[in-house]
Amino acid sequence: MKERTGPQxxxxxxxxxxxxxxxxxxxxxxxxxxxxxxxxNNNVSIWTEPSLRWYGEMFRNDEVMGALRNSLVVxxxxxxxxxxxxxxxAISLERYRYRGRGxxxxxxxxxxxxxxxxxxxxxxxxFFQAFGILDSLTGIRLTTGLHTIILAHIAFNISFVAVVVxxxxxxxxxxxxxxxxxxxATRWQTFRKVTLPxxxxxxxxxxxxxxxxxxxxxxVTQFVSGAxxxxxxxxxxxxxxxxxxxxxxxVSVVMLLASMVLVGVSLGLQRSAAGRQKVLTxxxxxxxxxx
Amino acid sequence: MERAAVELVGVTKRFGDDVTAVxxxxxxxxxxxxxxxxxxSGCGKTTTLRMIAGFEFPTEGSIRIHGNEMGLKPPNERxxxxxxxxxALFPHMTVFDNVAFGLEMKKVSKADVEARVRRVLDQVQLxxxxxxxxxxLSGGMQQRVALARALVxxxxxxxxxxxxxxxDLKLRQNMQxxxxxxxxxVGITFVYVTHDQEEALTMxxxxxxxxxxxxxxxxxxxxxYERPTSRFVADFIGDINLIDGEISGSGSVRLxxxxxxxxxxxxxxxxxxxxxxxxxxxxxxxxxxPPSPGRNHMKARITxxxxxxxxxxxxxxxxxxxxxxxxxxxxxxxxxxxxxVEVTVSWTPDAANLVTD
Amino acid sequence: MTGAPVTxxxxxxxxxxxxxxxxxxxxxxxxxxxxxxxxxxxxxxxxSFASRSSTGLTVLEDWNLDSYRRLLDPLVVEIxxxxxxxxxxxxxxxxxxxxxxxxxxxxxxPGLRNVLLILVMIPFWSNFxxxxxxxxxxxxSDGVISQISQALGGESIRVLFTPPAVLIGLxxxxxxxxVLPLYAAIERLxxxxxxxxxxxxADGWTAFRKVTLPxxxxxxxAGSILVxxxxxxxxxxxxxxxxxxxxxxxxxxxxQFLAARNWPFGSALSxxxxxxxxxxxxxxxxxxxxxx
Numbered sequence: 008m009k010e011r012t013g014p015q016x017x018x019x020x021x022x023x024x025x026x027x028x029x030x031x032x033x034x035x036x037x038x039x040x041x042x043x044x045x046x047x048n049n050n051v052s053i054w055t056e057p058s059l060r061w062y063g064e065m066f067r068n069d070e071v072m073g074a075l076r077n078s079l080v081v082x083x084x085x086x087x088x089x090x091x092x093x094x095x096x097a098i099s100l101e102r103y104r105y106r107g108r109g110x111x112x113x114x115x116x117x118x119x120x121x122x123x124x125x126x127x128x129x130x131x132x133x134f135f136q137a138f139g140i141l142d143s144l145t146g147i148r149l150t151t152g153l154h155t156i157i158l159a160h161i162a163f164n165i166s167f168v169a170v171v172v173x174x175x176x177x178x179x180x181x182x183x184x185x186x187x188x189x190x191x192a193t194r195w196q197t198f199r200k201v202t203l204p205x206x207x208x209x210x211x212x213x214x215x216x217x218x219x220x221x222x223x224x225x226x227v228t229q230f231v232s233g234a235x236x237x238x239x240x241x242x243x244x245x246x247x248x249x250x251x252x253x254x255x256x257x258v259s260v261v262m263l264l265a266s267m268v269l270v271g272v273s274l275g276l277q278r279s280a281a282g283r284q285k286v287l288t289x290x291x292x293x294x295x296x297x298x
Numbered sequence: 299m300e301r302a303a304v305e306l307v308g309v310t311k312r313f314g315d316d317v318t319a320v321x322x323x324x325x326x327x328x329x330x331x332x333x334x335x336x337x338x339s340g341c342g343k344t345t346t347l348r349m350i351a352g353f354e355f356p357t358e359g360s361i362r363i364h365g366n367e368m369g370l371k372p373p374n375e376r377x378x379x380x381x382x383x384x385x386a387l388f389p390h391m392t393v394f395d396n397v398a399f400g401l402e403m404k405k406v407s408k409a410d411v412e413a414r415v416r417r418v419l420d421q422v423q424l425x426x427x428x429x430x431x432x433x434x435l436s437g438g439m440q441q442r443v444a445l446a447r448a449l450v451x452x453x454x455x456x457x458x459x460x461x462x463x464x465x466d467l468k469l470r471q472n473m474q475x476x477x478x479x480x481x482x483x484v485g486i487t488f489v490y491v492t493h494d495q496e497e498a499l500t501m502x503x504x505x506x507x508x509x510x511x512x513x514x515x516x517x518x519x520x521x522x523y524e525r526p527t528s529r530f531v532a533d534f535i536g537d538i539n540l541i542d543g544e545i546s547g548s549g550s551v552r553l554x555x556x557x558x559x560x561x562x563x564x565x566x567x568x569x570x571x572x573x574x575x576x577x578x579x580x581x582x583x584x585x586x587x588p589p590s591p592g593r594n595h596m597k598a599r600i601t602x603x604x605x606x607x608x609x610x611x612x613x614x615x616x617x618x619x620x621x622x623x624x625x626x627x628x629x630x631x632x633x634x635x636x637x638x639v640e641v642t643v644s645w646t647p648d649a650a651n652l653v654t655d
Numbered sequence: 656m657t658g659a660p661v662t663x664x665x666x667x668x669x670x671x672x673x674x675x676x677x678x679x680x681x682x683x684x685x686x687x688x689x690x691x692x693x694x695x696x697x698x699x700x701x702x703s704f705a706s707r708s709s710t711g712l713t714v715l716e717d718w719n720l721d722s723y724r725r726l727l728d729p730l731v732v733e734i735x736x737x738x739x740x741x742x743x744x745x746x747x748x749x750x751x752x753x754x755x756x757x758x759x760x761x762x763x764x765p766g767l768r769n770v771l772l773i774l775v776m777i778p779f780w781s782n783f784x785x786x787x788x789x790x791x792x793x794x795x796s797d798g799v800i801s802q803i804s805q806a807l808g809g810e811s812i813r814v815l816f817t818p819p820a821v822l823i824g825l826x827x828x829x830x831x832x833x834v835l836p837l838y839a840a841i842e843r844l845x846x847x848x849x850x851x852x853x854x855x856x857a858d859g860w861t862a863f864r865k866v867t868l869p870x871x872x873x874x875x876x877a878g879s880i881l882v883x884x885x886x887x888x889x890x891x892x893x894x895x896x897x898x899x900x901x902x903x904x905x906x907x908x909x910x911q912f913l914a915a916r917n918w919p920f921g922s923a924l925s926x927x928x929x930x931x932x933x934x935x936x937x938x939x940x941x942x943x944x945x946x947x
Binding site: 361 | 660661662665666669
């Protein structure tokens with residue numbers, strides 16, 4: 008590729024040292040957490056002997072399992088819906104021109120910029136108001152629950168999916184779609200046989216991002232969930248605020264493992280993908296486009 | 299009577315209020331001919347091609363293919379196929395699947411698809427690489443896949459958008475012969491867009507020269523080169539000398555340097571005119587040589603000589619604002635002339651064209 | 656489809672049909688965003704002018720500016736300034752640590768580069784809550800860090816529940832957001848420019864200062880905004896690592912909706928914070944970035 012006049016000698020070694028420090032900084036907490044989750048001791052930080060005790064406790068704990076199930080349901084539904092909507096939005100914004108497109112473009116970016124606290128506040132007020140109006144108009148009383156969590160997650164995920172997919176579409180040669188039409192494909196056939204396969208890494212990257220954000224989310228979920236509909240991060244968050252227990256360590260490690268598995272799966276999927284773009288570093292594609 | 303392959307009547311394309319990409323185009327392309335649209339970038343040739351293909355619609359006008367009005371038909375409903383400048387090969391499909399794409403869209407039977415794709419791949423000598431991906435092929439091979447992918451559908455008209463632009467010189471020249479050959483064998487009407495005049499001149503049955511959205515002249519290679527009707531066409535194709543003058547009689551013109559010369563009678567011009575003379579139609583004689591009969595003569599002085607190996611180019615100052623360019627073959631019988639020497643330049647009256655602006 | 660000569664009206668009709676199609680494709684998403692984002696946003700704005708009843712319920716009458724006036728309260732200002740400064744410091748620390756790091760990765764060969772990038776991304780893809788919680792384990796009074804210092808003969812350090820703990824947590828959480836844009840900007844650099852500088856007698860450091868650094872500025876700006884904005888509104892990290900003593904904006908806003916039950920004031924606070932972030936984001940766009 009390009010020739011590099013990289014830094015030489017002592018500078019080079021300092022940079023390498025800095026890099027090592029950063030990687031240690033990034034991974035040490037995670038590694039230590041994993042190690043301590045196998046600790047037999049009640050006290051979180053003092054090491055006694057390895058045991059799977061806390062993992063067993065975790066799986067027997069109804070609250071934890073319930074929260075886990077909720078998290079999965081919410082994440083899967085929210086990801087599915089937001090990936091479809093977000094991809095459609097990306098295509099609409101990137102390939103077409105119409106009145107109001109600029110405003111929609113701006114609107115689509117806001118959820119990314121807005122802090123999750125504000126998002127949580129917005130949706131809390133919204134559901135409160137909406138349920139109130141519904142009640143006074145029809146007498147139907149709705150409350151918050153899994154459904155409101157899902158609706159909330161979709162709300163912020165659409166934009167993230169759209170951004171990632173848009174970056175991918177922008178790299179896509181429009182002539183390919185013209186060529187398909189030239190070869191007698193209808194719009195739908197063009198989409199199915201040419202466009203979709205080629206933006207698939209972007210769609211997958213967006214979906215992975217949405218899944219991660221959904222599984223990570225604490226504040227928004229906390230505000231719009233009701234009794235009996237807590238998700239795992241919110242549950243853990245509540246536990247943590249009350250104090251650290253080894254149970255939390257075990258739960259945390261399982262959550263960590265889950266994300267690692269996700270990452271591993273997408274890495275594996277990439278190997279067989281035709282596109283050169285790596286799903287994992289899709290966000291960096293977005294940053295590349297931005298800078 | 300055979301219907302013309304492509305007819306453009308009053309075709310105009312405007313973008314917004316201020317940009318007119320194609321201005322009132324009238325053009326008939328005959329069945330089975332190799333027709334080139336030639337012009338500099340931005341002249342509207344690609345837009346015209348895209349309108350025939352259906353990727354753009356005209357703002358007004360009529361486009362007919364074998365008599366059928368295309369109107370607002372989308373590209374997938376038109377009996378034409380395009381070879382794109384960037385080839386636009388589907389990167390996620392093999393060569394075979396790329397070429398088979400159009401046939402599959404038309405629901406041709408698998409057996410037929412197999413047979414037709416294999417046959418056309420043979421025609422472009424790519425049978426070996428049917429299972430390769432486009433990214434594994436060289437530029438020249440990709441180009442042939444693009445060609446095969448279009449031809450296999452047996453379109454009524456084949457549209458080619460500067461298909462050889464990305465290839466290096468030797469390859470481009472080879473492909474030019476191959477394309478011309480292919481066209482005469484297959485017999486399909488080719489509409490070929492290019493900015494390269496050499497390509498247009500060597501490959502086409504007829505050429506349409508465009509500039510600023512207007513079709514300036516249509517004719518075969520000889521007509522375009524030897525008988526340009528406008529300044530632009532004369533200048534765009536090859537090298538040209540443009541000399542201003544005034545009509546001073548039915549068969550004569552007084553040039554801006556004062557010399558009076560003969561032109562073929564039978565023109566309808568009067569007042570100021572411009573003459574277009576190809577450098578190779580001018581000859582340089584020693585000042586002492588007697589004038590040759592039937593030729594116009596002018597005194598001049600050599601100001602520069604450039605050696606190109608096979609030819610010499612001379613700049614001669616004949617009293618005009620710009621020097622005249624003269625091209626002479628590098629042959630011993632013709633001899634060379636030194637810079638600074640006083641000479642005479644001559645040409646036959648029919649070598650000069652009266653051109654409009 | 657029609658097979659008739661085209662007129663300007665027909666062409667316009669075709670263009671409008673195309674536009675309509677584009678609009679329709681995006682309409683489910685845009686309808687969703689309007690309903691679940693734009694309207695809630697407007698509601699927050701409306702609520703910030705509302706009143707609070709004695710029982711803590713929001714009353715949508717007696718519109719006033721009380722909530723906004725309260726923003727100027729010394730207590731509120733103090734919280735805001737504290738959050739702002741913390742976000743700035745977080746951004747600065749991230750930048751200082753990430754730049755050499757991104758530079759290092761960008762100057763490796765292509766194979767190694769990808770591996771290094773993925774190694775940075777893996778923590779990013781891991782659960783945010785868990786990563787932050789891990790620091791709680793490390794920083795407690797009998798956490799690992801404390802144990803190490805005790806083993807070295809020092810006393811028990813408790814970093815937890817202090818501002819530095821929050822700083823560490825924020826830096827840890829948002830470091831990848833700084834690394835990626837920096838990496839992208841540096842990787843994109845035209846190194847022949849650096850070579851040209853060297854050719855013109857600049858030494859390594861000067862070449863860096865006058866060529867590399869300015870040209871990587873878009874990446875610096877992008878990364879800084881991407882770290883600053885979430886840091887300013889951070890809630891989870893300070894909640895886990897900061898304890899009750901250092902109150903930051905995120906927690907202050909949340910408490911208005913849970914404990915204190917003052918929704919109008921909470922709305923005004925949210926709006927104020929969002930306003931600051933929008934300004935930051937606009938600076939970001941102004942600095943030449945085309946998309947986020």
